[in-house]
Amino acid sequence: MKWKWFPHIEKRVMSDTTSRVPQGAARRDLAPATRPELTADVAVIGAGILGTAIAAAAAARGLRTVVVDRLGGAGLGSTSASAGIIRVHAEDYASSVMAHESLFAWRAWRDHARVPARDPAAVFVECGTLVLDAASDFSLRIAQVMDEAQVGYRVVGASEMRERWPDLELGRFGGPFTADDPAFWDDPRGEIDSAVYTPSSGYVADPMLAAQNLAGLARCHGATFVWGQPVVSIARRGDHVEGLRLGDGRRIAAETVVNAAGPASGQVNALAGVGSDFAIRTTPVREELHHVPLPDSMALARTGIHLVDSDLGTNFRTDGKALLIGSNGAACDPPQILSDPDEFAVDPSRALWEQSVLRVAKRLPGLPVPRQRQGVAGVYDVSDDWIPIYDRTDLGGFYVAIGTSGHEFKTAPVTGDLLVGMILHGLDGHDQDTDPYQYVAPNTGRVIDTATFSRRRSPHTATGGRG
Ligand SMILES: Cc1cc2nc3c(=O)[nH]c(=O)nc-3n(C[C@H](O)[C@H](O)[C@H](O)COP(=O)(O)OP(=O)(O)OC[C@H]3O[C@@H](n4cnc5c(N)ncnc54)[C@H](O)[C@@H]3O)c2cc1C
Numbered sequence: 001m002k003w004k005w006f007p008h009i010e011k012r013v014m015s016d017t018t019s020r021v022p023q024g025a026a027r028r029d030l031a032p033a034t035r036p037e038l039t040a041d042v043a044v045i046g047a048g049i050l051g052t053a054i055a056a057a058a059a060a061r062g063l064r065t066v067v068v069d070r071l072g073g074a075g076l077g078s079t080s081a082s083a084g085i086i087r088v089h090a091e092d093y094a095s096s097v098m099a100h101e102s103l104f105a106w107r108a109w110r111d112h113a114r115v116p117a118r119d120p121a122a123v124f125v126e127c128g129t130l131v132l133d134a135a136s137d138f139s140l141r142i143a144q145v146m147d148e149a150q151v152g153y154r155v156v157g158a159s160e161m162r163e164r165w166p167d168l169e170l171g172r173f174g175g176p177f178t179a180d181d182p183a184f185w186d187d188p189r190g191e192i193d194s195a196v197y198t199p200s201s202g203y204v205a206d207p208m209l210a211a212q213n214l215a216g217l218a219r220c221h222g223a224t225f226v227w228g229q230p231v232v233s234i235a236r237r238g239d240h241v242e243g244l245r246l247g248d249g250r251r252i253a254a255e256t257v258v259n260a261a262g263p264a265s266g267q268v269n270a271l272a273g274v275g276s277d278f279a280i281r282t283t284p285v286r287e288e289l290h291h292v293p294l295p296d297s298m299a300l301a302r303t304g305i306h307l308v309d310s311d312l313g314t315n316f317r318t319d320g321k322a323l324l325i326g327s328n329g330a331a332c333d334p335p336q337i338l339s340d341p342d343e344f345a346v347d348p349s350r351a352l353w354e355q356s357v358l359r360v361a362k363r364l365p366g367l368p369v370p371r372q373r374q375g376v377a378g379v380y381d382v383s384d385d386w387i388p389i390y391d392r393t394d395l396g397g398f399y400v401a402i403g404t405s406g407h408e409f410k411t412a413p414v415t416g417d418l419l420v421g422m423i424l425h426g427l428d429g430h431d432q433d434t435d436p437y438q439y440v441a442p443n444t445g446r447v448i449d450t451a452t453f454s455r456r457r458s459p460h461t462a463t464g465g466r467g
Pocket of ligand 1: 045046047048049050051068069070071075076077078079080081082083084085086229230231232260261262263264268287288289377378379380401404405406407408409410411
């Protein structure tokens, strides 16, 4: 069944490079009588965790796959800044199902990505996630979603928290507040007496390595990578994509092109001339992660945990040596919207670093507050409703895997499969807009209606919570 359309693709791509030489104005970028240097069934723009996952899935199905990245290797874009948290809780069904399904890949990563024994492979640490305050709206929503998605969790009480994570101060601070708000310094009133605990959540300490592993897998299946070259234009033939042109003038003929350009997704859509029918937009947003050393004397150095703390507006995970702290995007912490995704300060700001560390120090009173600022900033590609856009566009053969909104590292192994399934569904003659692809998760059997990720959807309303 899956090969049904393949001879048809072969035929069309062959004709790209031979008989279908330029036809005047309809053919914008491929110069007359110039053969493309590369020919692909699928060309992927971007070799982050998504681009490499898509390439691996496409090449595994026998599609001639070419990946182009303007940087010198896989995972060097926003993926390299990721905290690598793999959490199974979410405010929407599809995200929770995909995160749960992705655990099958993360737990067996070396095998999944076929990393040779001599090479380094990313490692998934299953430390569990604790979402404080099981009575909050957020916790109730994620519990409802996990019930629907049949993802395991349990509610733990204060006594269990004290016993298992004795460093945690369970006072309720009534925030979140910014550090310059006098209320920030108030004593806690009452106690957080329960939390939602998902034991199967965890983190991958080296997200860039995970992308490099997937690039290796894609190569095993025959994919080609072009490094250090930006895609500078996208050719169309009538209402169908025809190929790419790179900064050095090379051309790639491709029947299908996927925009997996991360925070630069809007620029790439502009090159393709798509976007006018998008109901959901994407925006680059700067985000800081802060590192704080964790003393050996603290129990967390041994127990580990990913903690989501909406009372303080923060979340952290630990590898036993340090905390990696991020923001929950509370109303008092406005997003840092960028006009250019490539222009941003990489170092953490003093104000945000101090606020982050002070917040966490309230939850972990034993944490020494260091003088030295450490951390990194990266860029989220944020969609209007914080749900990604995985979809076709009104340019035939041009797909997008964008708007990952700071949380799609975790699901990438599944997203690669889902997106390639969607492409094959289109090649089989289905219109994704009216007859959306139904993705069946191979391990859990759960079904995801990919209309959830449509560019034309009405924004999901109960999403946007982070951590
Ligand atoms: C600070 C931070 C923390 C995060 N924490 C988590 C987390 O804990 N858990 C989680 O699941 N997710 C997290 N995320 C989100 C996650 O990292 C992203 O969703 C994911 O890495 C996006 O991958 P990507 O492949 O789409 O983008 P990228 O990794 O940015 O890759 C896009 C690639 O496209 C290339 N490119 C762009 N334009 C062009 C062009 N014109 N021509 C050629 N190449 C081009 C870029 O060079 C880049 O390599 C975090 C993100 C950040 C920034």
